[in-house]
Amino acid sequence: MIDTIREAIASINEHDSVKISDWRLVERRLQRQERYYIAAQAEQARAVDEASYSLTVYVDTVINDKRFRGEATVTLQPTFSPEDCAAKIRQAVFAASKSHNPWFGLPAPSDLKTALPVSGFAALSPADQVDVVRRAFYSAAAQFKGSARINALELFIIEEQKRLINSRGVDYSATIWRGYSEFVVEADSRDGPVELFDDIEFSEPDTARLAETIGDRLAQVRDRALARPTPQMERIPVILRGKEAETVFSWFFDNSRTEMIYSKASAFEPGENVQKASDREDVAEPLDVWSEPVISGLPSSTAFDTDGFPLERTPVIEKGVLTTLIGSVRHADWLGVPRKGAFPLFSVSPGSMSLEAMHAAPYLEPVMFSDFQLDPVTGDFGAELRLAYYFDGKKVIPVSGGSISGSLSTLRSSMRRSRETAVATLSRCPVAILLQGATITGIR
Amino acid sequence: MQKRSHSPFLLAAKPQLVGIIEELRPHFDYISALATDDRGLSYFALPGETRTSEPMWVQRGFVFRAQRRGKVAEYACAVLPGAPATKAAAEIRARLEALLADPTLIAFPQIPDEPAVSEYLGEIEEDPFRADPEAILARLTALREKLTDGKVVVMAQSRYECVDVSRLFLSPKRSLIQSFLWSQAYLFGVARRGQVSKMSYRPVSGRKGLELLRTLETSVPELARELSDLLGAQPMEPGEYEVILDPDMAGTLAHEAFGHGVETDMFFKKRARAVEYLGKRVGSDLVTMYDGAAGVDQTGSYLFDDEGVFSSKTCVIDRGIFKSGISDTLSALALNIPRTGNGRREAYSHKAYARMTNTYFAPGTSNLDEMIASVKHGWKLSQLNSGMEDPRNWGIQLICMVGREIQDGKFTGRVASPIVCSGYVPDVLSAVSMVSGDFELGGSGACGKGHKEYAKVSSGGPYVKTKMRLG
Numbered sequence: 029m030i031d032t033i034r035e036a037i038a039s040i041n042e043h044d045s046v047k048i049s050d051w052r053l054v055e056r057r058l059q060r061q062e063r064y065y066i067a068a069q070a071e072q073a074r075a076v077d078e079a080s081y082s083l084t085v086y087v088d089t090v091i092n093d094k095r096f097r098g099e100a101t102v103t104l105q106p107t108f109s110p111e112d113c114a115a116k117i118r119q120a121v122f123a124a125s126k127s128h129n130p131w132f133g134l135p136a137p138s139d140l141k142t143a144l145p146v147s148g149f150a151a152l153s154p155a156d157q158v159d160v161v162r163r164a165f166y167s168a169a170a171q172f173k174g175s176a177r178i179n180a181l182e183l184f185i186i187e188e189q190k191r192l193i194n195s196r197g198v199d200y201s202a203t204i205w206r207g208y209s210e211f212v213v214e215a216d217s218r219d220g221p222v223e224l225f226d227d228i229e230f231s232e233p234d235t236a237r238l239a240e241t242i243g244d245r246l247a248q249v250r251d252r253a254l255a256r257p258t259p260q261m262e263r264i265p266v267i268l269r270g271k272e273a274e275t276v277f278s279w280f281f282d283n284s285r286t287e288m289i290y291s292k293a294s295a296f297e298p299g300e301n302v303q304k305a306s307d308r309e310d311v312a313e314p315l316d317v318w319s320e321p322v323i324s325g326l327p328s329s330t331a332f333d334t335d336g337f338p339l340e341r342t343p344v345i346e347k348g349v350l351t352t353l354i355g356s357v358r359h360a361d362w363l364g365v366p367r368k369g370a371f372p373l374f375s376v377s378p379g380s381m382s383l384e385a386m387h388a389a390p391y392l393e394p395v396m397f398s399d400f401q402l403d404p405v406t407g408d409f410g411a412e413l414r415l416a417y418y419f420d421g422k423k424v425i426p427v428s429g430g431s432i433s434g435s436l437s438t439l440r441s442s443m444r445r446s447r448e449t450a451v452a453t454l455s456r457c458p459v460a461i462l463l464q465g466a467t468i469t470g471i472r
Numbered sequence: 473m474q475k476r477s478h479s480p481f482l483l484a485a486k487p488q489l490v491g492i493i494e495e496l497r498p499h500f501d502y503i504s505a506l507a508t509d510d511r512g513l514s515y516f517a518l519p520g521e522t523r524t525s526e527p528m529w530v531q532r533g534f535v536f537r538a539q540r541r542g543k544v545a546e547y548a549c550a551v552l553p554g555a556p557a558t559k560a561a562a563e564i565r566a567r568l569e570a571l572l573a574d575p576t577l578i579a580f581p582q583i584p585d586e587p588a589v590s591e592y593l594g595e596i597e598e599d600p601f602r603a604d605p606e607a608i609l610a611r612l613t614a615l616r617e618k619l620t621d622g623k624v625v626v627m628a629q630s631r632y633e634c635v636d637v638s639r640l641f642l643s644p645k646r647s648l649i650q651s652f653l654w655s656q657a658y659l660f661g662v663a664r665r666g667q668v669s670k671m672s673y674r675p676v677s678g679r680k681g682l683e684l685l686r687t688l689e690t691s692v693p694e695l696a697r698e699l700s701d702l703l704g705a706q707p708m709e710p711g712e713y714e715v716i717l718d719p720d721m722a723g724t725l726a727h728e729a730f731g732h733g734v735e736t737d738m739f740f741k742k743r744a745r746a747v748e749y750l751g752k753r754v755g756s757d758l759v760t761m762y763d764g765a766a767g768v769d770q771t772g773s774y775l776f777d778d779e780g781v782f783s784s785k786t787c788v789i790d791r792g793i794f795k796s797g798i799s800d801t802l803s804a805l806a807l808n809i810p811r812t813g814n815g816r817r818e819a820y821s822h823k824a825y826a827r828m829t830n831t832y833f834a835p836g837t838s839n840l841d842e843m844i845a846s847v848k849h850g851w852k853l854s855q856l857n858s859g860m861e862d863p864r865n866w867g868i869q870l871i872c873m874v875g876r877e878i879q880d881g882k883f884t885g886r887v888a889s890p891i892v893c894s895g896y897v898p899d900v901l902s903a904v905s906m907v908s909g910d911f912e913l914g915g916s917g918a919c920g921k922g923h924k925e926y927a928k929v930s931s932g933g934p935y936v937k938t939k940m941r942l943g
Contacts, residue, residue: 072544073571079550101525105532123524126606223864291519292627305667398869399860406669410892412869431892431943469710469943
């Protein structure tokens with residue numbers, strides 16, 4: 029298929045009046061094992077073989093002696109004939125010729141600076157890949173002896189062969205193992221069963237991490253069975269854990285991207301302290317954020333970005349100050365800053381406060397929301413509480429219902445981070461943050 | 473109006489698929505194939521750049537479903553594994569046999585295969601596949617430039633995308649084909665004062681073509697005023713309030729609060745509290761709610777679902793009484809309930825689940841002015857940001873971007889943003905005290921099952937007055 033696409037591009041450039049100045053092609057071939065468990069039985073078994081080819085063509089134009097570049101991306105299906113390919117690429121060339129964006133160059137070939145580790149899944153048969161993960165989850169559930177249990181579990185093991193090539197000679201390949209599971213755990217309460225829902229991404233058959241993830245939720249759903257309605261409370265600190273803590277950190281990371289800053293969607297400015305809205309504010313704890321190409325266990329690890337730019341670990345925010353912009357090479361060029369690449373992953377430095385210290389005074393600690401939302405532009409956040417722990421100064425009480433809300437635009441300077449860190453979904457970051465001033469809406 | 477046409481790829485693949493089905497038929501108790509060829513276009517106008525690409529919904533491939541002794545397996549592929557049909561069938565059979573060997577598989581009742589031959593072709597006014605990309609990008613650029621004033625609105629972006637859906641379903645006794653186009657477009661704006669940013673948007677959608685952009689072009693002045701108001705927004709004072717939900721918010725309440733909880737695969741997993749309320753009261757007399765790919769024309773409409781079952785219109789709640797769930801094939805068979813044509817896939821490569829289509833409250837008899845005048849102290853809520861379901865425990869979360877305060881039947885001018893709306897589903901539905909005669913459906917978003925499996929849906933209906941906790 030790649031040869032067919034190359035030939036179509038060459039033919040267009042030989043015969044057509046509008047030429048392709050540059051191009052980038054991403055081939056993805058996936059093999060996926062899927063199981064859908066209800067309790068311990070499978071509703072159905074599925075296997076999937078997917079393939080796709082995403083071609084971006086760039087067409088240069090000169091207007092008043094100034095060079096512009098337009099682009100269009102199309103999907104070329106593996107069932108396309110050579111004629112289908114050529115027709116689709118011609119459509120893309122025509123569309124690209126109608127865009128006149130500032131010119132930028134595609135990355136040239138370069139040695140990759142990072143290597144992806146070989147996943148332990150590669151040594152297992154398809155049946156064993158599913159089985160080792162299934163056993164990790166169900167063995168953890170068995171420890172609860174029925175006091176909490178798995179209601180449903182979906183399991184996906186994906187092997188992806190990815191290749192990125194461009195007209196400048198870049199030719200990178202990677203094998204990516206992506207495991208994913210969504211699970212629902214339940215326990216009995218006086219009013220009937222209650223449940224919690226969660227998901228996890230993984231790139232290794234790391235049975236300890238899988239068992240710990242579902243084990244934490246099984247313990248929490250037992251607490252949800254005992255939860256009281258969230259009381260009305262004065263503004264006490266809110267401790268955000270796990271994925272929600274990561275979402276808060278990702279707001280800093282994402283607002284440091286070249287595309288966000290170029291479009292003015294981000295209010296961050298290089299050289300400024302991004303932990304405060306004005307010079308009058310004091311920052312409780314300076315923040316360090318690094319962009320990361322590879323974090324062990326995370327399937328989004330990659331040695332090159334979507335433009336084909338090699339990635340290398342880079343500091344982004346140092347002691348609260350935005351020092352380096354990361355993001356797409358085109359926006360880096362347009363902003364006139366060095367190219368660093370678009371990283372999917374990041375890490376955050378540990379804080380100075382232990383979890384134990386965070387738990388020493390009254391707090392509300394949500395551990396499961398309906399759907400925690402943090403607007404990447406405004407920093408506004410909010411969600412309904414499915415389970416939280418409320419410490420009134422004397423005892424810890426599981427509570428449910430009500431909501432929290434607030435905005436990082438005003439709360440970021442007082443934020444404290446835990447000393448303890450862990451791998452989450454897109455980062456290695458502190459496992460908890462403590463926020464002062466979030467609005468808590470109770471239900472009694 | 474221009475009629476769509478079926479995918480030439482699907483029409484060309486049909487004889488081979490018929491041959492494969494015939495080859496596989498003797499080896500399984502049930503066999504079917506779904507073939508998809510959905511193409512699309514996306515146009516973006518961003519600050520300083522324009523781009524053309526394709527929506528996430530673009531797909532082409534095949535999924536084969538087999539059943540033997542009740543157990544069900546599926547094999548999905550982008551390319552048929554070889555030709556002629558005998559060779560492809562042998563490979564597909566081997567894959568399905570391996571999957572059916574899983575000892576943990578549940579046995580379902582026999583999947584029916586009732587005879588049917590049918591087709592559907594949608595119609596649109598302006599065909600985006602024949603339009604000049606430069607003209608579309610110019611319209612989108614003009615939209616975003618009109619909204620960006622550089623003083624209050626610091627950035628704006630606009631987007632148009634369309635998907636030309638083509639689906640072919642074949643089984644030994646069924647041959648169904650449908651092709652239609654849907655479009656959606658957005659205009660987003662960001663207002664900023666110092667480090668405070670606020671965002672809002674206007675969406676449009678429908679089984680329409682480029683004619684959709686005309687509606688978006690009329691929305692710019694109102695969106696500009698709203699963004700300016702949002703810069704003065706205050707946090708919501710937590711509490712329970714009377715609320716008037718606009719049709720988009722009301723529709724999402726229907727979708728999230730009750731729709732997900734009546735997807736019958738949730739019944740099968742014993743994850744839905746609603747099953748205990750069948751035939752019982754779940755809302756006030758003013759609450760009547762429907763879901764259906766048939767009966768209305770929006771982005772959730774189709775002739776047949778991804779399991780080859782014809783669409784229908786399901787009355788979920790009739791004057792406050794819960795009447796019926798919406799089903800995929802396997803849960804309907806397991807529960808011995810009717811198949812409603814709600815078995816949907818994100819793509820050929822994904823599993824079919826019981827999913828919503830077009831979900832809405834039926835209109836009532838009040839008008840919006842009367843509803844506002846009736847509010848002692850409350851909020852009119854609009855510009856939905858997100859919603860989430862809790863089918864087992866009947867919590868509800870809606871987040872919206874614009875709340876306008878009403879005191880003694882009049883707007884005070886006070887604006888709050890963002891607002892987290894929550895409550896217990898039966899309390900919220902029982903508190904519905906007024907429903908307007910308006911009816912609007914919006915289908916610009918996508919619905920997930922959990923955190924994945926996106927399906928194109930619409931929701932809406934009238935303005936609805938109820939009580940919710942706001943924070």
